[in-house]
Amino acid sequence: MNLKKKELKDLFNASIDNSQHLFDAGQELALKYQKKKFPSLGLAELALEELGKSYTCLAYYSKADKISDWKPFWKEWKAHDLKAHRGFFYEFFCLLRVEVDDDLYKILPSPIGKFSKEKELSFYVDIDKSNRQIHIPANEIEDKECIFRLMSLIGLLSSAMYVKDWMNSQKPESFKDAISDYAYLTITTQIYQQDVERVLEGMKTNDTDYNAGLEAVWTLFNPDKYDKQTTGANSG
Numbered sequence: 001m002n003l004k005k006k007e008l009k010d011l012f013n014a015s016i017d018n019s020q021h022l023f024d025a026g027q028e029l030a031l032k033y034q035k036k037k038f039p040s041l042g043l044a045e046l047a048l049e050e051l052g053k054s055y056t057c058l059a060y061y062s063k064a065d066k067i068s069d070w071k072p073f074w075k076e077w078k079a080h081d082l083k084a085h086r087g088f089f090y091e092f093f094c095l096l097r098v099e100v101d102d103d104l105y106k107i108l109p110s111p112i113g114k115f116s117k118e119k120e121l122s123f124y125v126d127i128d129k130s131n132r133q134i135h136i137p138a139n140e141i142e143d144k145e146c147i148f149r150l151m152s153l154i155g156l157l158s159s160a161m162y163v164k165d166w167m168n169s170q171k172p173e174s175f176k177d178a179i180s181d182y183a184y185l186t187i188t189t190q191i192y193q194q195d196v197e198r199v200l201e202g203m204k205t206n207d208t209d210y211n212a213g214l215e216a217v218w219t220l221f222n223p224d225k226y227d228k229q230t231t232g233a234n235s236g
Helices: 005-032 039-061 071-078 080-092 115-123 143-151 154-167 173-188 193-203 208-221 223-235
Strands: none
Touching (some): 005 039, 005 143, 039 143, 039 154, 080 173, 080 193, 154 208, 173 193, 193 208
């Protein structure tokens, strides 16, 4: 199945909206439910996967009319761990992150293992065939695990909302293509956050609107502005 640009944008919007709904439900459960909160961990993981799906749609948006083979897209669309990891790619747009100073979350991506495994263990009773140990979510998922995972989504969702506003604005199509091209570069080349300014500069063309899109990314990401905000917060 080949997708059109409008369909990719609709999927992008719907995935972000669904991520927000799942986050809100997980937060409500984690903060207000009076019993064990373990299902909220799974909801947080589902919210992260939806963010990853939206990022994939964003990356492919500008390429929609040129792609002849959509198999890679649909493979990525169905890969649960890839989707979860890709949700973190919104950090290439904004460095906002809620840090948790706790030994439990010094092991990444998850103290349990793969994101998909964490999601399963937060919902299902299971048995380990190697040692015959029965896994019961209510007994093994700590409430603080649920809260910490939800907190890790706050910065990612904030970044995604900024990008969503750009993609649904009245900005020229070349502005939006620049945003998409940048996202595509982040998933297809090995770049690090310290490379962002260089990458954005290297992408610039003679198209003023296209370059404005790249400047918008840099304004949101700008590490100097981020460092100043962080320093001010720490000195208060």
